[in-house]
Amino acid sequence: MPNTLDPECLLCREKIITNEAIFNCGSIRPDDTKRKEIEQLEISCLYGSLPPPGAPTQYASEELHGFISSKKQGCLFEAVGCKFQGLKLEIQGHQSISTLQHMDLLLEKIIPSKEVSPLRSCYARNLVSREKGKFENQLPRSLSHLGKMGRTIHLPEEHCKAMEALESKISKVEVKVADVEEKMAQVCEKVEDCSVKMKAFVQDSEPQNHRSCNLVDSKVRACPRFCSGAYPDFSGPVEIAHNGIYIWKIPNFSIRKQEALNGTRECLESNAFYTSQYGYKMVIQLYLNGDQLVRGNYISMHIRLLKGDFDALVQWPLKAKVDLLILNQKQQEHSILRRFVPDLTAPWGRRPMGNANVPAGISRFVSLEEFQGRCQEFVCDDVLFVKVEAELDQM
Structure with a gap:
């Protein structure tokens, strides 16, 4: 017993x-x-x-x-996933060095995991890292309170509010990132569409641009009078006619003729000259393939009045008749002669206000067929001569 x-x-x-x-x-x-x-x-x-x-x-x-x-105990954060077990001193040491790990477990418990884009995850990680730093110094002081509360974890009210604010910030960041991603996708789509349209436009416009350039070039060549009037260049030497007679020598005639046929230089222009020592100043223009009115059929010749040093001493408008000749170098009496009678109402014969007036002359000076048939009479040693004779008694 x-x-x-x-x-x-x-x-x-x-x-x-x-x-x-x-x-x-x-x-x-x-x-x-x-x-x-x-x-x-x-x-x-x-x-x-x-x-x-x-x-x-x-x-x-x-x-x-x-x-x-000697019985082992579990960590105070066992409820949120910490699997550490040990004696009481070991538990205290574990809690002092595992603050960040316990914080991660708390965040995973509060914010459910879900699939997010890499950009959105980056924003969330950075934001969580900043908030972890704020709580790192506060959590150790709260561990003693958590120990007294047993295995059930209740965060302090200030921490709960901070976590709610963190969750709210993350949600807002996710919304903003999603909006940015959507806008970027729209921009990329528009850029790709513009690129396709640009390639198609370039392919379609290349032949059209080529035709437009050719058309503009042809129009420019079709109005040599306008081009000559818009951009006059009379910086060459100035000569003086003897007794109203001026002879213009044109060397390298075969080259000049080919340039006229190709359209690279349709108009030849003489040096500026005075009809007398104190007379009118002018130049002669020669179109070996014809001007825009008769191109390919005739040789054209024009006179253009320039602003001279003695314009205040001569009469205006110009009334003098001017004889234009392509000289026959073998028999001068058989030269081609055309007389230019000025139109007193036309602006070309008035006193020049700018550097030069609009040219005027004879478009059908001589047919190309006739000139080619007698070319050996007018061109010798690849040189052509043009003669200008003004009636001085009418100046």
């Missing part, structure tokens, strides 16, 4: 129940001699400090019993 006066454990106060005979003597008395020997020993505890020597042997509590217990 068990003894009613069973001994108790000095640490946990639990009854020691046994059928051994040694414990059935009614009560157990501690050995005072052994106790004194034990109290005099110096013992260093691995799990904390023990009662000082001489303290009551009954010094024990539930806290000390749990502190030195």
Whole structure:
């Protein structure tokens, strides 16, 4: 029969129940001699400090019993996924060095994972990293409070508000990033569409541009009078006719003729000359393939009045008749002669206000067929001569 006066454990106060005979003597008395020997020993505890020597042997509590217990415990953040287990000191060390890991577990619990674009994830990671830094110094101070609250984790109110603000910011950033991505997709689509249209436009417009250039070139060539009037160049030497007669020498005639046929130089222009020492200043224009009215059929010849030094001393408009000749170098009496009678109402014969007046003359001076038939009479040693004779009595 068990003894009613069973001994108790000095640490946990639990009854020691046994059928051994040694414990059935009614009560157990501690050995005072052994106790004194034990109290005099110096013992260093691995799990904390023990009662000082001489303290009551009954010094024990539930806290000390749990502190030195060999049973492993789980981390306070086990509820959010931390799998660490260890003794109480190990748990404290783990919590002090794993703040960021525990923060990650909390964020994963609060913000459900979902598939996001790389750009949106980058924004979220940067924002979370900044908020982690804010909480890093605050969480260790709160661990003691969390320990008292048991395994169920309740964040302080200020942390909850911060996490809600963080979640709100992340949501706003995700919305903005999605909007930017949508706009970028639209821009890329428009750029690609414009590129396709540009390529098609270039392919379609290239032949049209070529035709337009040819048309403009033909129009420019078709109005040599206008071009000559718009851009006059009379910087060459100025000569003086003798007794109203001026002879113009044209060398390299074959080259000049070919230039006229090709359209590279349709109009030849003489040096500027005065009809007399104090007379009118003018130039002669020769179209070896004809001007725009008779191109390809006739040779044309025109007179153009220039602004001279003695314009204030001569009569205006010009009334003098001017004889134009292509000289026959073998028999001058058989030269081709045409007389130009000025139109007194036309603007070409008035006093020049600018550098030069609009030219005027004879478009059908001589047919190309006739000139080619007698070319050997007019061109010798590849040189052609043109003669101008003005009636001085009418000046």
